[in-house]
Amino acid sequence: MKLRFRITKDKEIRFISHLEYLRTIGRAFRRARLPVAYSQGFNPHMKFSLASALGVGVVSQAEYVELELTEPVVPAKAAEAFAKALPRGIRVLDYDAADDHARALMAAAGGAGYRVTVPCAGSVEQAEAAVAQFNAAPELFFEKAAPKAKKKVKRIDVKQYIHRLAVGTAEITGEAARDAKARGETALVFTFDIRITPGGSMKAVDLLNTLREAYGLDLAVVRADIERVSLYRVGPDGTHLPLLDNKAVCR
Amino acid sequence: MKKELTIDMLAAVKRPDRYTGGEFGSIVKKDAEVRMALAFPDVYEVGMSYLGFKILYHLVNKMDGIAAERVYAPWVDMEKLMRERGVVLTTLETKQALSELDAVGFTLQYELSYTNILNMLDLGGVTVRKAERRDDEPLVLVGGPCVFNPEPLADFIDLALIGDGEEALPEVLEALRQWKEEGRPGGRKGFLHRAQQIPGIYVPEFYEPEYNGDGTLARMKVTDPAAPACVEKRVVADLNKVDFPTAPVVPFGEIVHDRIMLEMFRGCSRGCRFCHAGMVYRPVRERRPEVLREVAHRQVDNTGYDEISLVSLSTADYSCLPCFLDTMIADFRSRDVSVSLPSLRIDAFSVDIAKKVQVVRKSGLTFAPEAGSQRMRDIINKGVTEEDLMNAVSGAFENGWSKVKLYFMIGLPGETDEDVLAIARLARKVQWKYKEITGHGGCQVTVSTASFVPKPYTAFQWVPQDTLDEIRRKQRLLIEALRVKNITFQYHDSQTSIMEGVFARGDRRLGKALYLAWKAGESFDGWGDQFRYDRWQQALQEAGVDPDFYNHRLRGETERFPWEHLQPGVSRAFLAREYARAKEQMLTKDCRQGKCNGCGVCQKLGVPVVDYSGHAYDASAEPKFVPAAERTASVRKALRAAAAAAGYDLLAPAVAQVAAATAYKAAGTPAAEGVAE
Numbered sequence: 001m002k003l004r005f006r007i008t009k010d011k012e013i014r015f016i017s018h019l020e021y022l023r024t025i026g027r028a029f030r031r032a033r034l035p036v037a038y039s040q041g042f043n044p045h046m047k048f049s050l051a052s053a054l055g056v057g058v059v060s061q062a063e064y065v066e067l068e069l070t071e072p073v074v075p076a077k078a079a080e081a082f083a084k085a086l087p088r089g090i091r092v093l094d095y096d097a098a099d100d101h102a103r104a105l106m107a108a109a110g111g112a113g114y115r116v117t118v119p120c121a122g123s124v125e126q127a128e129a130a131v132a133q134f135n136a137a138p139e140l141f142f143e144k145a146a147p148k149a150k151k152k153v154k155r156i157d158v159k160q161y162i163h164r165l166a167v168g169t170a171e172i173t174g175e176a177a178r179d180a181k182a183r184g185e186t187a188l189v190f191t192f193d194i195r196i197t198p199g200g201s202m203k204a205v206d207l208l209n210t211l212r213e214a215y216g217l218d219l220a221v222v223r224a225d226i227e228r229v230s231l232y233r234v235g236p237d238g239t240h241l242p243l244l245d246n247k248a249v250c251r
Numbered sequence: 252m253k254k255e256l257t258i259d260m261l262a263a264v265k266r267p268d269r270y271t272g273g274e275f276g277s278i279v280k281k282d283a284e285v286r287m288a289l290a291f292p293d294v295y296e297v298g299m300s301y302l303g304f305k306i307l308y309h310l311v312n313k314m315d316g317i318a319a320e321r322v323y324a325p326w327v328d329m330e331k332l333m334r335e336r337g338v339v340l341t342t343l344e345t346k347q348a349l350s351e352l353d354a355v356g357f358t359l360q361y362e363l364s365y366t367n368i369l370n371m372l373d374l375g376g377v378t379v380r381k382a383e384r385r386d387d388e389p390l391v392l393v394g395g396p397c398v399f400n401p402e403p404l405a406d407f408i409d410l411a412l413i414g415d416g417e418e419a420l421p422e423v424l425e426a427l428r429q430w431k432e433e434g435r436p437g438g439r440k441g442f443l444h445r446a447q448q449i450p451g452i453y454v455p456e457f458y459e460p461e462y463n464g465d466g467t468l469a470r471m472k473v474t475d476p477a478a479p480a481c482v483e484k485r486v487v488a489d490l491n492k493v494d495f496p497t498a499p500v501v502p503f504g505e506i507v508h509d510r511i512m513l514e515m516f517r518g519c520s521r522g523c524r525f526c527h528a529g530m531v532y533r534p535v536r537e538r539r540p541e542v543l544r545e546v547a548h549r550q551v552d553n554t555g556y557d558e559i560s561l562v563s564l565s566t567a568d569y570s571c572l573p574c575f576l577d578t579m580i581a582d583f584r585s586r587d588v589s590v591s592l593p594s595l596r597i598d599a600f601s602v603d604i605a606k607k608v609q610v611v612r613k614s615g616l617t618f619a620p621e622a623g624s625q626r627m628r629d630i631i632n633k634g635v636t637e638e639d640l641m642n643a644v645s646g647a648f649e650n651g652w653s654k655v656k657l658y659f660m661i662g663l664p665g666e667t668d669e670d671v672l673a674i675a676r677l678a679r680k681v682q683w684k685y686k687e688i689t690g691h692g693g694c695q696v697t698v699s700t701a702s703f704v705p706k707p708y709t710a711f712q713w714v715p716q717d718t719l720d721e722i723r724r725k726q727r728l729l730i731e732a733l734r735v736k737n738i739t740f741q742y743h744d745s746q747t748s749i750m751e752g753v754f755a756r757g758d759r760r761l762g763k764a765l766y767l768a769w770k771a772g773e774s775f776d777g778w779g780d781q782f783r784y785d786r787w788q789q790a791l792q793e794a795g796v797d798p799d800f801y802n803h804r805l806r807g808e809t810e811r812f813p814w815e816h817l818q819p820g821v822s823r824a825f826l827a828r829e830y831a832r833a834k835e836q837m838l839t840k841d842c843r844q845g846k847c848n849g850c851g852v853c854q855k856l857g858v859p860v861v862d863y864s865g866h867a868y869d870a871s872a873e874p875k876f877v878p879a880a881e882r883t884a885s886v887r888k889a890l891r892a893a894a895a896a897a898g899y900d901l902l903a904p905a906v907a908q909v910a911a912a913t914a915y916k917a918a919g920t921p922a923a924e925g926v927a928e
Binding site: 013020174225 | 253254255257258259261262263267268270271272273274275276277501503504505552553554555556557587
């Protein structure tokens, strides 16, 4: 039996690395005493995985974890135990169950929705113009340093992953507001979807870098507040379908 | 006041999880009448590994209306950003600046962390020098092992908690709550007057050192009529009776000791003459196996950790260890939790233990012969022979280990070059032993040497520390002698050892140098890459203090020491006797295996050694146990009578212990032998 949870990575723990997030979930399973299956071998590890890795610093409403169990459990009870065993900053939003042969969520995920709030020294009109240009462009290349090889650059077509984006404004709150005001910045809110393909995907932060480079938008990328709001399957006609599609068993 | 660590700051530093908190098991008390910080003067992953604060965090937060929060030293990358942007250091729980709290309590684990204390106060918005601190600023407390000589920090702290904190800290916080509730009568001074009435509390400003013409201490003048001439340490008589954490904070990221730490016992009676912990934590007090087992289960339930480390100063000396280990391993095997020991004693018994606990992974084994030659090992009272070591490594090699790490010290009193080179010879002999047993080479030996630093309240508190040149010369001798295949040689930085030596036996006059060094940019001195010897030299010079006075001078037999008004209970006569025996290379046996050696601790503190030997562990038949208060009271009474009858010296312990044993037998406890020995 497999259990699948939709969980969060809230603001307060946004800087926990992917590995640390995984460790935390693993320990929560142990605390919840769920009958998690272990791999065979010299260094056995728990059999669970996240549908899609999240960059450090990114907040998420849509982390999907699935785990293999050695014996059946009542999903509602398991979800309750798991929720109790999690630190503040990770909440259980939804769950379902599937049989062992169900397609892995990791393979099923086809796209993710994002909302990015980022201070910008330019005007809103400038941003809107850039967004219009972006939406109209057939292709848009971005070069980024390849993670491991130092001098190599990776060239990606951003439009292959992000078809459209929308922009609005928001109010900057908290201590940051004073600084932003002093700098004469407005907070832009970009909403968009990123495709996840078998060949890979791209990071939300690289969209911001692209907008800076391609259109000269003066975005304070290092202060961007990036949030993943959804993760979904993509139907044959392009519609977004929920990842947890087997909720009947939970009732 | 800016408190927020913004996204760009967190994105720019190493290990941002050091600063964000929110871990499972962390306790946020929104409303509290009294709020204190347990401040660890090093980075998160080091401080989070410290058992003492796990214990106090748990104990204080169990108190109604009183909150303990955590704060660690930001690493230099984050500190730089915080200073550039004027962001203040806050606690992890409620993100309050240190200046907004009622008290900030630092642990003194290591002399070279003192600059970090000053730095954290400053980053937290607290005035660094006590004389300039406003009355509404938090109280600054210290505790921990180095608190037995807190004098170099006297300019910066309000009070020190001497000894075990489990009972003393709640008492201080309760007094603080009371004082706050009453509207802070008398201001800070008013509280300090109250606090000093709590046993084990030392208020430095009520004492004033007077010095002789040669710079040595003439006397420690008590400037407050109510202050005691001497502050005796607090000691928890029965560790089974104080709460041990069952749900410690579980960090997100990896920390140094990333596992359950189960404290088996406190204290060590082996009597190694260089060892500070071995003297100041006396007497040995064990926890009952059934108590430990219960705590272990609850910790596994509450943390999800898969490893339990059985910690103490010398876990192999736990009286019920073999039985206890079997029980623990059996208990936890099905839950995929392993049991480990932090260190091994040098004997075949320990290798048998290692075999049990290292069922899965076979990493290297670590032994600490401390010195290379028998002569030196006798001087330091290590009580280990070369044969013991050879038996231990033989056992290890026969059981498949091929990696051994050996810990030594150089610069011990009376050491010759022969003794230094004996370290290299011993390492070679370990390799030969491997070849003899396995028929082939390839044994990896790591030799690690620390430089000996004389500490207060040890038999070597009188001796000069080796000079920088001498330490380096000895290190070079070993570098040459250990250019051998498959031997790795590691050694401590000599300059940091020198500064550690200055502060370990320092006095109040060092406060100025400490302040100047911090002002010049010193912090994280324990991290070799941050430590700058030249800045320290400069600071000491500007402060007008001569470091050699503190660490390169043979102290006089009758010289008064600036730490002697703070008492761990071990008598000066005993230490002097041990020093004399060291010069004669005479061994002193562990008092748990033979007669009382007259260190004076049990008598002075009225707390006996607690040892459960001879009682095989059986969880089903819990033995009767006499409440601590009752027991202590009866022992105290017996001791007083004995002391009166026999005069307070060597004879007294023997008489007193017989009396104590009688008291125990009368009470029907099974621990009589353990105490009577």
